[in-house]
Amino acid sequence: MIYTQTEIDGVWVIEPNVFTDDRGYFMEAFKKEEFEKNIGEINFIQDNESKSCFGVLRGLHYQKGEFSQAKLVRVIKGKVLDVAVDLRQSSPTFGKYVSVELSEDNKRMFFIPRGFAHGFLVLSEEAIFTYKVDNSYAPQAEATIKYNDKDINIEWPIAEEQLVMSVKDRQAVALKDAETYQ
Numbered sequence: 542m543i544y545t546q547t548e549i550d551g552v553w554v555i556e557p558n559v560f561t562d563d564r565g566y567f568m569e570a571f572k573k574e575e576f577e578k579n580i581g582e583i584n585f586i587q588d589n590e591s592k593s594c595f596g597v598l599r600g601l602h603y604q605k606g607e608f609s610q611a612k613l614v615r616v617i618k619g620k621v622l623d624v625a626v627d628l629r630q631s632s633p634t635f636g637k638y639v640s641v642e643l644s645e646d647n648k649r650m651f652f653i654p655r656g657f658a659h660g661f662l663v664l665s666e667e668a669i670f671t672y673k674v675d676n677s678y679a680p681q682a683e684a685t686i687k688y689n690d691k692d693i694n695i696e697w698p699i700a701e702e703q704l705v706m707s708v709k710d711r712q713a714v715a716l717k718d719a720e721t722y723q
């Protein structure tokens with residue numbers, strides 16, 4: 542696997558070795574020892590999966606304080622634009638984002654450490670998204686920042702009218718009003 546640090550400290554793109562033959566392909570999707578050698582200690586405790594149709598935007602989500610989750614995300618079917626926003630107050634890139642296209646074709650993975658908000662937009666007819674997290678789901682600590690927050694200014698490649706979002710995500714708060722990480 543190739544581990545590449547992005548322009549935001551702690552956020553990584555990981556490209557697996559894909560072995561293709563007459564039957565299809567094989568790849569290692571996560572290898573703890575290698576991950577820890579390249580990025581650092583991790584203890585993933587839960588795997589999540591969601592399916593979404595074209596134009597679905599989920600985000601920008603995070604869990605507050607001690608409930609923060611690191612996430613290792615990838616796409617099994619379809620294509621998404623995945624986005625991580627730095628919410629670490631002491632970080633020189635606070636409020637900045639990094640985005641990457643993840644698809645069943647490029648098989649890229651994206652590692653988002655604790656202290657970030659995360660979201661993705663589905664660019665294919667359908668997408669199956671899967672991710673590991675290193676901290677328990679804590680609904681009481683959930684928070685959502687507006688996908689179109691002016692200060693973050695994410696370039697989403699789909700027109701606003703085409704977006705499909707949850708009520709929770711439509712009612713998200715601005716970054717300036719959000720509880721961030723000390």
Ligand SMILES: Cc1cn([C@H]2C[C@H](O)[C@@H](COP(=O)(O)OP(=O)(O)O[C@H]3O[C@@H](C)C(=O)[C@@H](O)[C@H]3O)O2)c(=O)[nH]c1=O
Nearest residue numbers: 589591599600601602603610612659660661678707709
């Ligand atoms: C995230 C989560 C949700 N749920 C439940 C709550 C709810 O009834 C249903 C759907 O939840 P949501 O609408 O929050 O699902 P979704 O919008 O897909 O939320 C996810 O979005 C992406 C961008 C992330 O980064 C994730 O951490 C998570 O916040 O699933 C769990 O039971 N466990 C979980 O870990």
